[in-house]
Amino acid sequence: MSTPHSTHRFTRRLALIYSVAALLIASTTRLVAQTDPLPSWNDGAAKKAIVDFVEATTSQGRPTFVPAGERIAVFDQDGTLWPEQPMYTQVLYCLDRVPALVKSRPGLATVEPFKTILTGNREAIAKLPKAELEKALFATLSGMSTEQFQTDVKQWIDTTKNPHWGRRYTELAYAPMLDVLKYLRDNGYKTYIVTGGGQDFVRVLADEMYGIPPEQVVGTQAGVKYGYDEKGRPKLTKEPKLLLNDDNAGKPEGIHLIIGRQPYAAFGNSTGDRQMLEYTKAGSGDRLAMLVLHDDAKREYAYGPAQGLADSKVGTFTQALYDEAKQKGWIVISMKDDWKRIFTFDSDVVNATAKRAP
Amino acid sequence: MSTPHSTHRFTRRLALIYSVAALLIASTTRLVAQTDPLPSWNDGAAKKAIVDFVEATTSQGRPTFVPAGERIAVFDQDGTLWPEQPMYTQVLYCLDRVPALVKSRPGLATVEPFKTILTGNREAIAKLPKAELEKALFATLSGMSTEQFQTDVKQWIDTTKNPHWGRRYTELAYAPMLDVLKYLRDNGYKTYIVTGGGQDFVRVLADEMYGIPPEQVVGTQAGVKYGYDEKGRPKLTKEPKLLLNDDNAGKPEGIHLIIGRQPYAAFGNSTGDRQMLEYTKAGSGDRLAMLVLHDDAKREYAYGPAQGLADSKVGTFTQALYDEAKQKGWIVISMKDDWKRIFTFDSDVVNATAKRAP
Numbered sequence: 127m128s129t130p131h132s133t134h135r136f137t138r139r140l141a142l143i144y145s146v147a148a149l150l151i152a153s154t155t156r157l158v159a160q161t162d163p164l165p166s167w168n169d170g171a172a173k174k175a176i177v178d179f180v181e182a183t184t185s186q187g188r189p190t191f192v193p194a195g196e197r198i199a200v201f202d203q204d205g206t207l208w209p210e211q212p213m214y215t216q217v218l219y220c221l222d223r224v225p226a227l228v229k230s231r232p233g234l235a236t237v238e239p240f241k242t243i244l245t246g247n248r249e250a251i252a253k254l255p256k257a258e259l260e261k262a263l264f265a266t267l268s269g270m271s272t273e274q275f276q277t278d279v280k281q282w283i284d285t286t287k288n289p290h291w292g293r294r295y296t297e298l299a300y301a302p303m304l305d306v307l308k309y310l311r312d313n314g315y316k317t318y319i320v321t322g323g324g325q326d327f328v329r330v331l332a333d334e335m336y337g338i339p340p341e342q343v344v345g346t347q348a349g350v351k352y353g354y355d356e357k358g359r360p361k362l363t364k365e366p367k368l369l370l371n372d373d374n375a376g377k378p379e380g381i382h383l384i385i386g387r388q389p390y391a392a393f394g395n396s397t398g399d400r401q402m403l404e405y406t407k408a409g410s411g412d413r414l415a416m417l418v419l420h421d422d423a424k425r426e427y428a429y430g431p432a433q434g435l436a437d438s439k440v441g442t443f444t445q446a447l448y449d450e451a452k453q454k455g456w457i458v459i460s461m462k463d464d465w466k467r468i469f470t471f472d473s474d475v476v477n478a479t480a481k482r483a484p
Numbered sequence: 485m486s487t488p489h490s491t492h493r494f495t496r497r498l499a500l501i502y503s504v505a506a507l508l509i510a511s512t513t514r515l516v517a518q519t520d521p522l523p524s525w526n527d528g529a530a531k532k533a534i535v536d537f538v539e540a541t542t543s544q545g546r547p548t549f550v551p552a553g554e555r556i557a558v559f560d561q562d563g564t565l566w567p568e569q570p571m572y573t574q575v576l577y578c579l580d581r582v583p584a585l586v587k588s589r590p591g592l593a594t595v596e597p598f599k600t601i602l603t604g605n606r607e608a609i610a611k612l613p614k615a616e617l618e619k620a621l622f623a624t625l626s627g628m629s630t631e632q633f634q635t636d637v638k639q640w641i642d643t644t645k646n647p648h649w650g651r652r653y654t655e656l657a658y659a660p661m662l663d664v665l666k667y668l669r670d671n672g673y674k675t676y677i678v679t680g681g682g683q684d685f686v687r688v689l690a691d692e693m694y695g696i697p698p699e700q701v702v703g704t705q706a707g708v709k710y711g712y713d714e715k716g717r718p719k720l721t722k723e724p725k726l727l728l729n730d731d732n733a734g735k736p737e738g739i740h741l742i743i744g745r746q747p748y749a750a751f752g753n754s755t756g757d758r759q760m761l762e763y764t765k766a767g768s769g770d771r772l773a774m775l776v777l778h779d780d781a782k783r784e785y786a787y788g789p790a791q792g793l794a795d796s797k798v799g800t801f802t803q804a805l806y807d808e809a810k811q812k813g814w815i816v817i818s819m820k821d822d823w824k825r826i827f828t829f830d831s832d833v834v835n836a837t838a839k840r841a842p
Contacts, residue, residue, distance in 0.1 A: 195691075195697055198699075272740060316699075325741075325744075326744075329744050333553075339553055340743070340744035340745055341556075341674075341742070341743045341744055341745065343744065347741060349737075350737050350740050350741070351733075351737070352733035352734075352736045352737055352759055352763070353733075359766055360736070360759070360762055360763050360766045362736060362737065362740050369727060369728075369741070370727075375709075375710035375711075376710075378710045378718065378720060379707075379708050379709070379710055379720065382630060382708050382720050383683075383705060383708070383727070383742075384699070384741075384742055385698070385699045386683075386684075386687050386698035386699055386701065387698055387699065401710055401718070404718055405710070405718050408717055408718045
């Protein structure tokens with residue numbers, strides 16, 4: 127079957143196969159590059175700002191290129207990665223813990239704020255002064271071992287549903303923010319949560335919800351004390367002693383204490399994130415600062431009070447913050463206009479590449 | 485030149501080339517697998533314990549297997565990763581900063597401990613009470629911005645030589661510990677420093693010396709305060725306020741605050757590391773705890789006072805710690821017997837694969 131020129135033909139055929147393979151690889155690469163990295167986002171200034179930032183800081187040879195090890199992005203949690211209405215999730219957890227606390231310390235039953243909390247009357251509870259509420263937080267977040275606390279939070283988070291959506295809290299990550307987390311990580315960014323919430327609380331759920339490991343969660347810190355249990359085994363006990371209030375100016379302070387580097391990108395949604403964004407933007411090169419505006423009463427909530435939105439007890443986004451953002455080039459994300467869907471379980475997704483949470 | 489069988493021959497030749505290539509790849513892989521991962525270590529119980537631990541925790545299917553994300557190893561610095569004699573490096577840095585401090589605050593010149601420190605009389609300085617010395621540490625480690633502090637430390641560390649070895653401090657990493665850091669990282673471990681030294685101080689040099697980024701340094705923490713410089717730019721100012729004394733029980737507390745997970749391996753060299761090792765070993769599965777004993781007067785220093793070694797003002801390794809280690813299966817590393825060389829610049833290395841620092 128072979129001819130005198132068969133070796134030559136075989137070689138040419140091999141060359142052809144290689145060429146076709148190379149073409150296929152090149153077109154696949156182009157296809158991958160062209161796949162939308164932010165499928166839950168509508169096209170617009172906010173989406174473009176994220177893509178431009180990633181390209182500017184990760185393209186070799188650009189003056190704004192950032193070495194992989196220095197790529198740090200920080201995210202507020204409440205109102206930025208998941209909802210904070212009608213109340214911060216951790217506060218709901220603490221309120222749920224009060225009956226068990228009172229059972230172990232019956233004297234508290236007649237003392238405020240425990241007395242009111244035990245009634246279960248949400249309106250009366252909402253009216254408790256902040257200082258009173260904090261007493262309940264400290265009491266339910268301290269006294270146990272860190273291990274016991276993790277077990278309790280995990281059990282609560284696995285079994286409790288958010289009253290507004292009737293879904294478990296871990297299902298309530300904002301889909302567009304999951305896109306951003308993945309997109310940044312795919313481009314060598316280390317993603318951190320920097321939350322006003324309790325560091326130990328958020329660490330329990332951050333890996334499952336956002337793919338963020340415990341050591342990449344910065345939050346409000348209470349002291350822990352090293353000691354031993356009744357069997358002489360080492361344990362760390364949570365103390366009612368505030369080490370860091372990771373909100374407002376506490377956010378850049380917490381970033382320094384835990385991370386030790388200035389972030390390149392920061393995402394927030396309220397006045398509590400102002401200093402974190404300011405600190406991030408103060409660094410050299412290309413830095414990204416973004417604020418989520420909750421202006422979507424239909425699919426989530428609408429509150430500000432920036433831009434004439436309703437006032438809110440949690441996650442305040444003032445008009446002053448809005449004006450500062452516009453002036454300083456911090457990008458305001460409109461949930462209504464910029465987000466194609468809010469949650470991964472939302473059905474109004476047309477993009478076939480969008481992944482659904484299990 | 486071609487024959488009717490040339491295609492067949494060509495195909496056979498190709499097959500032969502593939503076979504040879506496959507053999508070469510296989511033998512190279514075996515060669516790599518057989519290369520000593522700890523070339524600066526002599527064969528013995530200490531070296532074996534490290535290799536056994538890595539194999540037990542990283543071999544798929546073993547009951548002691550640890551998923552990659554949970555592989556955390558912690559290392560004390562002074563006396564474990566670099567020398568702490570004749571004095572902790574950071575204390576020498578602080579003493580060197582005193583003249584500049586007094587220049588900016590002349591009133592201090594006649595006040596202790598600054599008066600004695602200014603004389604430069606090392607013997608008199610060594611006799612200063614601990615509380616007096618701490619005044620000098622706080623004064624030289626606070627008041628400036630975090631950025632200014634980083635610049636100062638970097639400049640000092642780049643230009644100052646250790647009086648004993650006449651080498652820059654960054655050249656004084658223990659070669660066997662560099663082996664361990666690399667070996668653990670090559671096997672998916674995240675390596676952390678957990679030091680009684682200042683977190684901000686050690687962060688400046690850890691990446692260059694050990695390949696450990698700032699966010700993986702846990703140390704003694706002073707507060708920082710967010711504010712603005714004279715041009716209105718954000719800055720963090722170091723405060724003379726102790727947040728965490730990362731020594732003794734403070735080490736597991738610091739590990740919880742910054743890392744939030746129990747380590748699988750811990751390396752120390754003194755009573756200040758006792759609780760860190762105990763906390764590490766208290767976890768389930770296979771955990772490794774090791775203590776460096778400085779018993780090598782010829783190549784480094786010999787001090788304990790365990791095993792009849794001389795007493796020491798820094799890095800105390802008591803006989804009680806030694807006995808506890810033996811009883812609990814914490815491995816004691818003898819610098820004299822277990823380490824083939826101490827530093828990367830030592831000439832008594834026979835292993836050709838050992839890399840030298842530039």
